Amino acid sequence: MTLDKSPQQAALRQAQDTAQSRWQARWTAIRGAPRVVALGLLILCIFAAFGLRLWDLQFVQGEDYRTWAERQRLRPVTIPAARGIVYDGNGTPLVRNIPSFSVTIVTAYLPDDEDEAESVLIRLAVLLDMPYSAANLRGDEDKSLREIVPYTYTASYSPLVVKRGVERDTALLLKQEAMTLPGVSVEVESVRDYPYGPLVSQMLGYMLPIPEEREEEYVALGYDSAADRIGRAGVEATYEDALRGKKGRRIIEEDVMGRMIRVIEEQAAPVPGNNVHLTLDLELQRFVEEALRHEMAQPDVNSPRGVAIVMNPQTGEVLAMVSLPTYDNNLFTQGISARDLRRLESPHRPMLNHAITDRLPPGSTFKIVMAAAALQEGVLTPRTRLSCPGRIVVPNKYYPNDPGRAQPFYCWNRAGHGSLDVVGGIAHSCDIFFYQVGGGFEKTGFKGLGVERIAQYARLFGFGEPTGVELLGETGGLVPTATWKRLTYGESWSTGDTYNLAIGQGFLEVTPLQMLNAVNVVTNGGMLYRPRVVHHITDAQGVVTRPFEPEIIRTLPISPENWSLVQQGMEGAVVYGTSQRAQIEGLRIAGKTGTAQFCDDIMCGVGYEQPEHAWFAAFAPVEKPEVSVVVFLYNGGEGSVVAVPVVHDILEYYFSRDETAP
Numbered sequence: 001m002t003l004d005k006s007p008q009q010a011a012l013r014q015a016q017d018t019a020q021s022r023w024q025a026r027w028t029a030i031r032g033a034p035r036v037v038a039l040g041l042l043i044l045c046i047f048a049a050f051g052l053r054l055w056d057l058q059f060v061q062g063e064d065y066r067t068w069a070e071r072q073r074l075r076p077v078t079i080p081a082a083r084g085i086v087y088d089g090n091g092t093p094l095v096r097n098i099p100s101f102s103v104t105i106v107t108a109y110l111p112d113d114e115d116e117a118e119s120v121l122i123r124l125a126v127l128l129d130m131p132y133s134a135a136n137l138r139g140d141e142d143k144s145l146r147e148i149v150p151y152t153y154t155a156s157y158s159p160l161v162v163k164r165g166v167e168r169d170t171a172l173l174l175k176q177e178a179m180t181l182p183g184v185s186v187e188v189e190s191v192r193d194y195p196y197g198p199l200v201s202q203m204l205g206y207m208l209p210i211p212e213e214r215e216e217e218y219v220a221l222g223y224d225s226a227a228d229r230i231g232r233a234g235v236e237a238t239y240e241d242a243l244r245g246k247k248g249r250r251i252i253e254e255d256v257m258g259r260m261i262r263v264i265e266e267q268a269a270p271v272p273g274n275n276v277h278l279t280l281d282l283e284l285q286r287f288v289e290e291a292l293r294h295e296m297a298q299p300d301v302n303s304p305r306g307v308a309i310v311m312n313p314q315t316g317e318v319l320a321m322v323s324l325p326t327y328d329n330n331l332f333t334q335g336i337s338a339r340d341l342r343r344l345e346s347p348h349r350p351m352l353n354h355a356i357t358d359r360l361p362p363g364s365t366f367k368i369v370m371a372a373a374a375l376q377e378g379v380l381t382p383r384t385r386l387s388c389p390g391r392i393v394v395p396n397k398y399y400p401n402d403p404g405r406a407q408p409f410y411c412w413n414r415a416g417h418g419s420l421d422v423v424g425g426i427a428h429s430c431d432i433f434f435y436q437v438g439g440g441f442e443k444t445g446f447k448g449l450g451v452e453r454i455a456q457y458a459r460l461f462g463f464g465e466p467t468g469v470e471l472l473g474e475t476g477g478l479v480p481t482a483t484w485k486r487l488t489y490g491e492s493w494s495t496g497d498t499y500n501l502a503i504g505q506g507f508l509e510v511t512p513l514q515m516l517n518a519v520n521v522v523t524n525g526g527m528l529y530r531p532r533v534v535h536h537i538t539d540a541q542g543v544v545t546r547p548f549e550p551e552i553i554r555t556l557p558i559s560p561e562n563w564s565l566v567q568q569g570m571e572g573a574v575v576y577g578t579s580q581r582a583q584i585e586g587l588r589i590a591g592k593t594g595t596a597q598f599c600d601d602i603m604c605g606v607g608y609e610q611p612e613h614a615w616f617a618a619f620a621p622v623e624k625p626e627v628s629v630v631v632f633l634y635n636g637g638e639g640s641v642v643a644v645p646v647v648h649d650i651l652e653y654y655f656s657r658d659e660t661a662p
Contacts, residue, residue: 074251074264078224080190081245082540084273086204086235088282089319089535094200100191100334101171103128104159105149109183120181121145127174128163159185165334192236196282197328199289202353203280203321203471203533205234206332222247234353235276235533238470242537245273272540279317279535279548284310284654288320291649296324296633301642303614305348305634307355307512310650313520313619313628315550316529318469321513325350347602348634356467356474359509360632363596363639364429365615366458366504368522368566370449371422373457374437375562379449380422382565388432390416392441394495407496409435412595426569427577429593431503438502439495451498455481460556461518462528463510468553469531477514480507504596516617516630519592522570523619523628525563526556571622581644582618584652591618591647593639603635611635616643620651627654 086095103124110117124145125132131144148162162184166174171186178184192207194200207229210218218230230244231237248270253261288308296303310320327350331340344351352358374380388411396405411417411431417424425433435441440448449457458464464479480501482493500506513531521528530551537546570590573579579591594615603611614636619628629647636642 074253076249076251076267079248079250079270081247081270082190082272083192083245084243084275084540086243087275087277088280088285089278090281090283091277092282094194094196094204094278094280094282096193096195097190098193099188100164101166101168102164102187102189103162103166103171103174104185104187105162106157106159106183106185107149107153108155108157110155111182120183121149123177124162124174124181124184127170127177128166130163159187164189164191191333193333194329197330198326199286200280200282201234201327201329202323202355203234203278204329205231205236205472206329207236208232208332209335233351233473234471235278237472239276239534239537242274242276246271274545275538275540275542277535277538278533279312279319280321280533281310281319283657285320285322287653288650289322289324291646291653292322292324292631292633295642295646296636298642301633301636303633303636303642305354305358306636307358307630307632308646308650309355309512309516309630310654311516311520311531311628313523313529313625316517316520316531317535317548318531318533319627321353321355321533323352323354327351353471353473355512356469356471358511358632359475359477360511360613361506361508361596361598362504362510362515363594363613363615364431364504365515365519365592365594365617365630365639366508366510367426367429367434367502368570368592369458369461369463369518370434370437370454370502371426371566371569372522372556372558372562373453374449375422375565376457376558377449377453379437379447382421382561385419385421386425386433386436386446387419387444388413388417388430390414390432392432392435392443394499395442397495409496409499422565423569423572426566426592427572427575429573429578434502435499439498448498448502451480451482451493451501454498454501455479458508460528460554461521462553463508463514463518467511467513467517467531469513470533474513475511477511478507478509504594512630512632515615515632516628519617519619519630520628521556522563522566523590523625525560526558528553528556567622570618574618578640579616579618579644581640582616582648582651584620584648584655587620587651587655588622589618589620589651590622591616591644593644595637595639612637614639614642616640616647618647618651620655627651 083097085093085097087093110120122132131137133146134144137144145162148160166186174181174184174186194204209229210223218228223230231240236243249267251264251267253264288310292306292308295301296306304325306324308320308322309318311318325346325348327344371380390413391408391410393406393408396407409432412429417428417430417433420428420430420433424430425437436446436448438448438454439450440446458479463477465476466474480497485491485493485497485507497506501508517528517531530553532548532551535548536544538544567590570592571588573593574582574589574591578593582589582591594613594617596613596615597610598613599605599610605611612635614633615631616639617628617630619625629650631643631646633642
């Protein structure tokens with residue numbers, strides 16, 4: 001039986017047949033058009049490539065790109081540590097940390113377009129009033145902006161310091177111009193300020209940027225070569241490790257202009273540097289400088305260079321150290337200009353501490369060493385007396401019978417001193433007495449110490465090597481011997497050389513600090529102390545981290561009886577000898593003058609007529625020494641006339657101040 005289809009089913013069937021016919025017709029058309037097929041395949045490939053690239057960026061390299069983006073957004077920065085303060089012995093700060101504006105550039109943030117980057121740098125040079133290129137340099141300027149930021153620079157996130165010590169108004173203007181100066185920032189840094197300047201600059205020193213040749217060395221120690229400064233002289237240099245402190249570190253977020261948005265993480269807090277407390281007495285230092293400068297400026301003196309040192313002979317503490325000419329270490333705070341540096345160029349080198357760098361003939365001050373050595377070696381006894389006729393003659397050993405070839409030697413007192421014992425020899429500073437003590441005298445058969453024993457005792461007193469004081473640049477001087485002369489000049493040592501050495505002349509060279517340290521040995525009865533300018537060190541909380549302890553280098557093998565005789569001779573010099581101008585009522589003072597002929601690269605005389613340095617060294621009170629002093633004046637003349645009054649004034653001030661102190 002056949003069932004008829006409904007009209008609806010028939011219509012649906014007809015529609016399906018019609019659609020199928022249409023698709024068949026279209027497929028037939030597509031198969032007949034190759035270009036359409038190629039286009040479809042191309043579209044599929046493009047979508048596939050984009051999909052693969054998207055997968056690579058998001059999943060394969062995604063972590064690397066996220067890290068790189070974080071580095072663009074986040075930057076580690078160091079937090080400067082406050083540098084330690086230096087105080088005098090009474091707690092007066094000798095240096096301060098003050099804020100200062102500096103301008104830096106991060107080259108990675110400069111515009112990529114060269115013309116735009118150059119416009120930024122030109123605008124910056126105008127605002128800072130500094131030359132843009134080397135062709136624009138003015139007379140007192142050292143570097144142009146393009147020398148700091150070269151024309152061909154590598155993009156870096158390390159800031160380059162363009163200018164330090166920028167005025168506050170200029171710094172504020174640069175802050176306002178920040179939007180138009182990408183990569184440029186104004187930093188507030190701490191710089192050193194020395195309120196007493198030239199008065200203590202030789203002891204404190206100064207700070208300078210890290211030298212380029214040692215950049216890697218300092219970076220390995222935690223310094224930032226682009227911005228950090230280090231001590232380059234004085235206590236600032238010697239105690240750099242203690243003063244510098246330890247930098248902190250933080251992570252900051254920056255915008256595309258290189259401006260900080262916020263602090264992300266504090267990784268380490270900065271640790272302030274330790275504080276250094278000197279043995280220096282600031283008020284005493286001030287008076288000593290005034291007294292020395294006053295004497296140097298006298299019309300009959302007019303000395304261009306001088307040194308005065310005050311010490312505690314029982315501990316080695318340096319209470320005052322003055323070296324003239326001096327300089328203002330504040331010149332180095334923001335970077336010294338070429339003009340200021342030229343002003344410091346002088347034959348008498350104001351930037352050097354002449355107390356520890358000058359190699360000088362000590363003259364008759366050396367006779368205390370001769371007396372102590374001769375007594376200990378038995379060349380002299382308390383009863384030995386030698387005659388001073390004012391002039392003695394030493395025959396030429398190659399022509400002993402030819403009076404014309406004999407060498408005369410004179411005492412400073414041409415009339416002679418007559419018969420003297422060791423105390424009188426020191427008190428009157430008799431040259432002929434010490435000629436014989438050093439080199440003997442063939443005419444009377446007296447045997448002297450000889451050059452080797454003189455050199456041996458000179459070294460025991462600390463000559464010929466640095467004292468070890470905590471200041472850079474100290475020299476050791478020179479103690480000559482026969483071997484040294486043979487190696488240096490190719491000549492034999494003569495009796496005349498020994499005579500000159502015995503009175504502190506000839507080849508002998510000492511520093512003022514060495515000379516005073518030798519006087520201290522006589523003062524305290526044989527102990528050679530290491531001179532000290534630092535008493536102790538404290539941390540930021542005031543806790544002592546390194547206390548002061550006197551350091552004895554050696555104890556000299558000389559008997560107390562012999563020390564007593566040398567001390568008596570030095571006291572006799574003040575009471576009735578060459579140093580009577582040093583007398584102070586009610587105070588027992590012992591001292592030794594020195595007048596040393598010299599010939600150097602600045603001054604030199606003709607024949608026996610040579611210019612003279614003035615020396616005087618003393619200690620007081622004799623019965624219980626508290627203080628020792630040495631004064632040296634370059635080309636000052638007679639020590640008894642020029643140097644003695646300065647020491648007199650210093651001792652008078654020192655002890656009168658003690659009487660009036662609360």
